[in-house]
Amino acid sequence: MATVDPSLVAHLPLFAGFGAEDLAEILREARSLRFPKGSAVFEEGEEAHSFFVLLHGHVRASKTTQAGEQVVVRYVAPGETFGVAMAIGLTRYPATATAVDDSVALAWPSGTWPRLVAKFPALATNTLQTIGSRLQETHTRVVEMSTQQVEQRVAHALLRLAKQSGRKVEHGVEIDFPISRQDIAQMTGTTLHTVSRILSGWESRGLIESGRQRIVLREPHKLFVLAEEDPGEGGSPVRP
Amino acid sequence: MATVDPSLVAHLPLFAGFGAEDLAEILREARSLRFPKGSAVFEEGEEAHSFFVLLHGHVRASKTTQAGEQVVVRYVAPGETFGVAMAIGLTRYPATATAVDDSVALAWPSGTWPRLVAKFPALATNTLQTIGSRLQETHTRVVEMSTQQVEQRVAHALLRLAKQSGRKVEHGVEIDFPISRQDIAQMTGTTLHTVSRILSGWESRGLIESGRQRIVLREPHKLFVLAEEDPGEGGSPVRP
DNA sequence: CGTCTTATTGAACCGCCTCAAATTGAGTGG
DNA sequence: CCACTCAATTTGAGGCGGTTCAATAAGACG
Numbered sequence: 001m002a003t004v005d006p007s008l009v010a011h012l013p014l015f016a017g018f019g020a021e022d023l024a025e026i027l028r029e030a031r032s033l034r035f036p037k038g039s040a041v042f043e044e045g046e047e048a049h050s051f052f053v054l055l056h057g058h059v060r061a062s063k064t065t066q067a068g069e070q071v072v073v074r075y076v077a078p079g080e081t082f083g084v085a086m087a088i089g090l091t092r093y094p095a096t097a098t099a100v101d102d103s104v105a106l107a108w109p110s111g112t113w114p115r116l117v118a119k120f121p122a123l124a125t126n127t128l129q130t131i132g133s134r135l136q137e138t139h140t141r142v143v144e145m146s147t148q149q150v151e152q153r154v155a156h157a158l159l160r161l162a163k164q165s166g167r168k169v170e171h172g173v174e175i176d177f178p179i180s181r182q183d184i185a186q187m188t189g190t191t192l193h194t195v196s197r198i199l200s201g202w203e204s205r206g207l208i209e210s211g212r213q214r215i216v217l218r219e220p221h222k223l224f225v226l227a228e229e230d231p232g233e234g235g236s237p238v239r240p
Numbered sequence: 241m242a243t244v245d246p247s248l249v250a251h252l253p254l255f256a257g258f259g260a261e262d263l264a265e266i267l268r269e270a271r272s273l274r275f276p277k278g279s280a281v282f283e284e285g286e287e288a289h290s291f292f293v294l295l296h297g298h299v300r301a302s303k304t305t306q307a308g309e310q311v312v313v314r315y316v317a318p319g320e321t322f323g324v325a326m327a328i329g330l331t332r333y334p335a336t337a338t339a340v341d342d343s344v345a346l347a348w349p350s351g352t353w354p355r356l357v358a359k360f361p362a363l364a365t366n367t368l369q370t371i372g373s374r375l376q377e378t379h380t381r382v383v384e385m386s387t388q389q390v391e392q393r394v395a396h397a398l399l400r401l402a403k404q405s406g407r408k409v410e411h412g413v414e415i416d417f418p419i420s421r422q423d424i425a426q427m428t429g430t431t432l433h434t435v436s437r438i439l440s441g442w443e444s445r446g447l448i449e450s451g452r453q454r455i456v457l458r459e460p461h462k463l464f465v466l467a468e469e470d471p472g473e474g475g476s477p478v479r480p
Numbered sequence: 481c482g483t484c485t486t487a488t489t490g491a492a493c494c495g496c497c498t499c500a501a502a503t504t505g506a507g508t509g510g
Numbered sequence: 511c512c513a514c515t516c517a518a519t520t521t522g523a524g525g526c527g528g529t530t531c532a533a534t535a536a537g538a539c540g
Contacts, residue, residue, distance in 0.1 A: 063383055067470060071383045088372020094379070121361035128368045131375055132328020138378040139334070143303055143311045145385045146429035150496070180518065189386035191497060196520060212505060212518060230307060390528070421487065434528060436487060452486060452537055 004032055004106060012079050013130055014053060017122050026116060026123075030106040035059075041083070041097035041105065048085035048093050050107040054078050057103025058165060058177040061095045062186065072186040074134070075100070075177070077165050086110040087117075087127050101177045145189050153188040154198050155227035158208075162217050171209060171218050178213035244272055244346060252319050253370055254293060257362050266356060266363075270346040275299075275339035277418075281323070284336040288325035290347040294318050297343025298405060298417040301335045302426065312426040314374070315340075315417070317405050326350040327357075327367050341417045385429050393428040394438050395467035398448075402457050411449060411458050418453035 004027045009015060015023055032055070035041055041052065041059060059076040073095050076082045082105075085093050108116075117124050144153050158175070166173040181192040181199065188195070199215070202208045207223055209216040217223060244267045249255060255263055272295070275281055281292065281299060299316040313335050316322045322345075325333050348356075357364050384393050398415070406413040421432040421439065428435070439455070442448045447463055449456040457463060 063379065065383060065387050066468070067387070069387045071386045073379055073382075087368055088375070089369040090372070090376075094376055117361075117365060121357075121364060124361060124364040124368055125357060128327055128364055128371065129329040131368065131371050132330070135328070135371055135375045135378060136330075136334055138375060138382060139303065139313055141382055142313075142378060142385065142429075143305060145382065146311045146426070147305050147307070147309045181520095182518080186386070189382075192519080193498085193521085194496060196518095197496095200520070228306070420485095431529060432487080433489085433530085437489080437528095440488070450487095 004030060008055070009053065009106070012053065014081050014123070014126050016126055018120070022120060026120065027106075029112045029116070030108050033105055033107050035099035035103045035105065037099055037102050039099050041099060041103075042093050044093055044096040046093050048083065048091055048110050050083060050109055051081065051086060051113065052083045052097075052105040052107050053081050055104045055106060057099055057101040057105075059103060059105075060098050060100050060183070062098070063095045070186050071189075072183060074137075075161065075165065081127070081130060084127060084131070086113045087124075088131065100179070149231055150188065150190045150194055151198050152227050152229065152231075153190070154184060154195060155223050157184060157187045158215065158217060159220065159223060159227060162220060166217070169216060172216045173220060174214070174216040179215065180213050244270060248295070249293065249346070252293065254321050254363070254366050256366050258360070262360060266360065267346075269352045269356070270348050273345055273347050275343045275345065277339055277342050279339050281337035281339060281343075281345065282333050284333055286333050288323065288331055288333050288350050290349055291324045291326060291353065292322050292337075292345040292347050294320055294322060295344045295346060297339055297341040297345075299343055299345075300338050300340050300423070302338070303335045310426050311429075312423060314377075315401065315405065321367070321370060324367060324371070326353045327364075328371065340419070389471055390428065390430045390434055391438050392467050392469065392471075394424060394430070394435060395463050397424060397427050398455065398457060399460065399463060399467060402460065406457070409456060412456045413460060414454070414456040419455065420453050 006020060006023045006027055009027070010018070010020075010023060015026070018026070030053075035057070037057075042048075042050075044063060054076050056078055058078075059082060061073040061076060061082065062070050063073055064070050076097070082097060083093060085091070144156060148156075161175050161179070162173045165176045167176040168174075181195040185192045185195045199208065199210055202223075203210055207217070207219045207226075209218055246260060246263045246267055249267070250258070250260075250263060255266070258266070270293075275297070277297075282288075282290075284303060294316050296318055298318075299322060301313040301316060301322065302310050303313055304310050316337070322337060323333060325331070384396055388396075401415050401419070402413045405416045407416040408414075421435040425432045425435045439448065439450055442463075443450055447457070447459045447466075449458055
């Protein structure tokens with residue numbers, strides 16, 4: 001079996017502060033796995049057999065309610081860890097992870113985590129920072145859902161996706177994986193209909209350019225202004 | 241200065257797996273502080289000088305938007321850690337912490353964290369589990385805000401508060417600290433008016449008993465059913 | 481007893497959802 | 511290459527949950 005090239009992952013937050021030897025020892029325990037577009041990496045409620053570092057592609061983490069509605073928890077970009085249930089004291093995955101593109105990830109059996117952490121305490125502190133950042137982001141999301149209207153939330157979501165997984169193209173920044181109106185609705189707590197209407201509006205104003213599962217931000221700054229805007233002002237309100 | 245009695249805190253999650261000596265060494269670095277009802281423990285954006293373990297009382301963590309709206313992030317109950325900004329890589333507090341009751345907390349200077357973690361790696365893994373749980377809870381909140389209506393969200397919020405900080409009283413379970421309609425609104429992403437209407441409705445149905453900054457759950461199970469209920473069913477719908 | 485915060489309640493409005501239907505585009509097999 | 515199929519998207523019309531605005535009431539506290 002081919003082992004993983006340490007130089008590819010040495011710069012990742014998870015391995016911050018590690019020497020080449022330690023890194024090699026950790027990587028020796030990992031396997032590299034391919035996940036074709038659309039396939040599940042793991043399912044919500046399933047025994048948490050492994051934790052992962054994404055190398056290529058994109059993975060969507062989502063939760064499903066009893067009523068069958070899905071909510072997108074986050075999108076995983078290359079270099080990020082995911083499925084770290086064991087590290088936070090869970091024996092089962094709290095969400096479903098689906099490859100939205102052909103993807104490659106390193107996978108460690110969950111059982112290796114306690115041993116690795118015991119030998120390399122920096123793994124715990126690095127993971128603590130990662131999980132802490134995610135907690136901050138999720139709090140931001142709660143604040144947005146509590147105080148902003150749908151249009152602003154969608155704008156923020158697109159800007160965040162562009163920052164995390166944007167690719168510069170001729171006319172702006174394109175979100176670098178297939179994403180539907182429905183996906184955006186599930187990220188922002190609204191319906192695909194409302195998202196479609198909003199994007200149509202933006203497209204006619206030249207802010208974005210979009211197609212089937214494809215979005216290009218042409219005017220990120222204008223979107224940013226719109227995202228921060230108080231709904232009371234702006235636009236062309238009729239003052240009687 | 242009086243030192244802290246180790247037996248009071250030995251059972252806390254943060255200190256899981258620690259021996260008496262190690263615990264004493266850690267506690268030696270902490271100071272015990274009193275925070276009168278209504279006072280701020282720290283403010284959002286302030287330099288994160290300390291991290292805390294709450295011993296008595298209750299603390300509300302909240303974030304304020306640019307527009308001045310507040311959102312309650314969580315309520316801290318005795319035994320819980322808070323203000324661990326340093327541990328998750330922040331130099332400033334991401335939220336404001338306010339004592340909602342006369343409270344007492346242990347405080348460690350943030351500067352001690354790296355040293356303590358280096359010497360006692362279990363602190364990092366324990367904190368990782370705590371932060372991980374909070375991340376799960378916050379995700380649950382996002383899912384609720386995305387899929388449920390206000391009445392269900394308020395029911396969930398009250399049940400959670402009752403579980404975390406409930407006190408058995410004659411007619412049910414009372415939430416053990418002063419909490420206003422406004423506070424509940426800021427936890428559930430709605431307005432104090434809507435919360436007031438909902439609580440009034442429940443009170444007239446005998447589900448709760450409430451007063452000024454005071455709520456008693458008389459029928460927790462009925463509230464639970466209501467919280468899980470699909471809005472389409474239940475009640476007395478008119479079928480034409 | 482006066483003042484201030486908290487809570488209640490009515491009325492009107494509106495952002496967004498729901499329901500419904502048509503359209504577009506990509507992939508597939510003949 | 512074209513017809514077919516199915517998923518994704520668009521768009522209209524109507525309704526409702528919840529907000530907003532406004533005013534009153536009820537406790538707590540000095």
